[in-house]
Amino acid sequence: MPLQHNTLEEFLSKARVEADVFALQPDCRVMLLAVEGLMPGPSDQGSEVLLETAEIRARDALRDQTVEQLPHVAAWREAYRAFGAKPQRTRNSVEALLRRAASGLPRVNRLTDIYNAVSVIHQSPVGGEDLTRYVGAPRLARAGGEECFETSVGGEAETEHPAPGEVIWLDDIGVTCRRWNWRQAQRTQLSGDTTSALFILDVLDPVTDDALKTAADDLVGNLTRLGTDLQFACRQISSEDSRSADAN
Template sequence: MKQFVTEESFWELFPDAQIGIVVAHNMKPESEVSAEDAATIAKALAEANGKADQHLESNTISQNEVVAVWREAYQQFKTKKGARCSIENLLKRVLKGNPVGSITPSVDIYNTVSLTYALPVGGEDIDAMDGDIRLGITEGGDSFLALGDEEESPTLEGELCYRDNAGAICRCWNWRDGVRTALTDDSSKAFLIIESVDPARADDLAAATEALADMVSRYLGADIFAKEIITRDNPTMVIDE
């Protein structure tokens, strides 16, 4: 059995945070996604790039409320220089007229949800995880090879990250994913995460979680093994038997 565990060190920093989790099992590999469904996903992503404009009231990215809350959050723990919340990186592309393009069906789906609701969304391959996945403050030195990098970049002392028994999974909360547990074209079991630090956006988080579950079920043929909103009062859930 594998679990997702949010540690007390996380809740001490963000007592009002909420995390929407969708656990998808038996996802189709990319090769089995129909051309029609792939086109529908790509269209949804293109539309989401347009919808993202509604969240951008200022041309200065940090002055938009959906980004400002995360800038403040990232000041609460140790980060690698230049690390930013994943939603800031996506919205910055929209602001610059450089829409987020298609990658793979599973990644396109969570980018669609992220842009639509202006919330950070990520995904990991459950089968590639070593034991439970935990979110908390690390003592540093956790092994990590980021996507696109050739050299390892271990975690810092005091950094907030997702990790398992083998090392870090996603550094600086939701900044960068690692190679080891990244979703691939053939991933069958996905751990999908949507994070919110703004209590006023609880309804948006719930809607985004529902939308994410619906899309992976409808277009990737996934069985939704679990779907929950993680809070301080509900800090742990089972993600695999």
């Protein structure tokens, strides 16, 4: 499927976070990173070293505290409660990874391995999706309840609908990730053939803008070994950006 935009910058310029999400969580910020020219491949020595580093960082972070006591994990658990989700049942993506780190993070393919490791190292949710599967630009909004989410149950394709008020990522034809950063849709998941990807880094306080940029830079640095002619575009969205756009 061809990319449905002229440039990565144009694609990201159309992304938005709706006002009702900022009303719910004014401190939320999103860093979007779009990449073209990736060379897909299985897990390799480079991704193995990065995952092992992430596992060590997770064990160190959890030496004297539980996962839910980590400040950013605790902030996400409160955010989930704010839109009606139960964090003990539907864990945000970084909490789920941190809980797996003690016994070993999954080895999927080198692209997925990289963003999972960066998520754990920086203790922030990071999502990775196939850019060519998008129809229109990404949007973070609160669900009306009628949106379609393509998933699999027991190996069978199934369409679900988010709960009204649930925070979701979506494009023009459906939900791409439910409960903010809990579960991705099958339609836009990365695959072993992905050459163009969108990475979504979500943060809340107490994570600073500088820490968010550091995580994004780390992700870019690790992705550079997956291609000889990569193209990158990056955009941060915050409540201040939204207010400025409304004012104009």
